[in-house]
Amino acid sequence: MMAYTYDHPHPAVTVDVVLFTIRDDDLKALLIQRGQEPFEGSWALPGGFVGIGESLRRAAWRELREETGVHAGYIEQLHTFGRPGRDPRERVITVAYLALLPSDRLEPAPASDAKAAKLFSLKNLPDLAFDHANILRRGHERLKEKLDDSVIALQLLPVAFTHSELRRVYELVLGVTLDKRNFRKKISALDVIEATGEEKRAGPHRPAKLYRAKNPHDVPFR
Amino acid sequence: MMAYTYDHPHPAVTVDVVLFTIRDDDLKALLIQRGQEPFEGSWALPGGFVGIGESLRRAAWRELREETGVHAGYIEQLHTFGRPGRDPRERVITVAYLALLPSDRLEPAPASDAKAAKLFSLKNLPDLAFDHANILRRGHERLKEKLDDSVIALQLLPVAFTHSELRRVYELVLGVTLDKRNFRKKISALDVIEATGEEKRAGPHRPAKLYRAKNPHDVPFR
DNA sequence: GCAAAAGTGTTTGAGGTACACCCATGC
DNA sequence: GCATGGGTGTACCTCAAACACTTTTGC
Known part of the structure; x- marks a missing residue:
């Protein structure tokens, strides 16, 4: 020893x-x-x-x-x-x-x-x-803080994701519900995601457009 | 040893x-x-x-x-x-x-x-x-970040201070110049300082009102 | 009286919030 | 055809930014 x-x-x-x-x-x-x-x-x-x-x-x-x-x-x-x-x-x-x-x-x-x-x-x-x-509590607090002023939510999503999935990340982390239209506007203003051209079919409703991060830097180590 | x-x-x-x-x-x-x-x-x-x-x-x-x-x-x-x-x-x-x-x-x-x-x-x-x-650089960055969303600037001032002195803290830390009227409005909205009733005479001009932190919690360990 | 900083409001633009309806699909 | 989530626009309000003149003093 x-x-x-x-x-x-x-x-x-x-x-x-x-x-x-x-x-x-x-x-x-x-x-x-x-x-x-x-x-x-x-x-x-x-x-x-x-x-x-x-x-x-x-x-x-x-x-x-x-x-x-x-x-x-x-x-x-x-x-x-x-x-x-x-x-x-x-x-x-x-x-x-x-x-x-x-x-x-x-x-x-x-x-x-x-x-x-x-x-x-x-x-x-x-x-x-x-x-x-x-x-763990401090980790959750930090995650909430960072969600507001960065594109960190993309780290919790697969390469391609729908707008609803992105919004759901915010809702789950922050513990709130968010307005669909306002959320789209906010994300659109950030200018960090783009449509892939693909769609996701998931049930008896209109298919959702898929998006990806515009800047690969927003999703490091992938 | x-x-x-x-x-x-x-x-x-x-x-x-x-x-x-x-x-x-x-x-x-x-x-x-x-x-x-x-x-x-x-x-x-x-x-x-x-x-x-x-x-x-x-x-x-x-x-x-x-x-x-x-x-x-x-x-x-x-x-x-x-x-x-x-x-x-x-x-x-x-x-x-x-x-x-x-x-x-x-x-x-x-x-x-x-x-x-x-x-x-x-x-x-x-x-x-x-x-x-x-x-040291990281310390300065953190100080800048915190200045925006807290009353941390009071930590850099004596117990009684003028509005100009408070504004000067922001200007020196952030490396910018700030509008006097807008700054007053912003601080007033925070509702964290109050006039002491005293004035500070400092040269050939109108005396400045002195202020102090409203909440002693904003200036711990003092 | 003059130089110097203190003090004071209004206008404008941007961004956030509230809110309701049609669309495309699976069954 | 109906239930389900996808997708879209407008009105209002709040907050940040720009901007100029009067007041009080020391000399």
Whole structure:
């Protein structure tokens, strides 16, 4: 067993990932069931220790992949949580990340030291380990803030999507209902999507036009 | 000499503080001159290692005080910077804080392992150690963002201030000039300041009414 | 009296909100 | 033919931006 020695005490540094997606007409967060103490068996955010030569963002991306099989699309730093005592083992400072992924690119597959990886509706969350409930809440708040002044909603949709689907993202994240016509006007003013020319038939009603992001920069890592 | 041993490598965790104030009709940042390697003699943000049982915010506040003699008023977490190699000694992850203080409550007094502590105009910054130039830039960006949708500007003013002084804070931080009448209307709509009844005489012109924050919560730690 | 900043309203344009009907389809 | 969601336009209101003159003082 290797040992690492320092002349002053060092906290441990972890990353944790709040990943949101939309599935079954619901905003969901990806959680894992811990396979180790502390909090063995509890649900928690995917995350883990930062490698000593690894960037924080890369660690977040790696831990998410290792514990859930999910390759994050969009990912941004959220906040750093370091209250002494938040981890019963030792002083642990965690850098939280917010990640978004369209449901069609997400199939949880528990691995590493997770017993299970599952999507949970925000309306029906289990108790979470550590201070993860708080981190998740902050992730949701950040997502709401960003939705208003950016095209981040495209990160939660497949490559081609209908206007209704886009509007539904806003409604689910913000927890409101939006006027169809006003929403079209707003999106049109942003000038960030364009019709693909295709249509989507989905039931006994007029088919919906499909759209895509105009600027590939709005949908990185795709 | 004590030694601290762990079974996997731990990065060091520091805090760094971007403190802004307004002095001599200019937006200034507080910097220290390093008294130790690495970057001995270089200018840098005040900051240092987080105590093993100390919260991040408290560490930021303490390091600022120890290195510059300044007791921060407003302080909020900015971002965490952890690129491997940003510190030549070892892996160091730093949690940056944004702090604001009215000039009348700030008298830099170098201490601890700083050779000097001084305010620098943002227009005339020296080269900075580590990635501190980048952190400082992010601090300024955050300050600009927050100015628009909060009453944070009050953190940069003395208890009583004139309308012109308040407007000048916005102008200096945002780097624009603002219309006197429109600005009054905007502030009035926010409903966060009230006249003290006093006036300020400052030269061969009509005296200006003095104002203060209505809600003490807008000026915490004062 | 003159120089200097304080103080004060109105007009205009843009953007957000409220609101109702026809269209194309599957069954 | 009917139920279902897709698609469209107008009126109103609020807020941001442009813009000029009078007031009070120190010298």
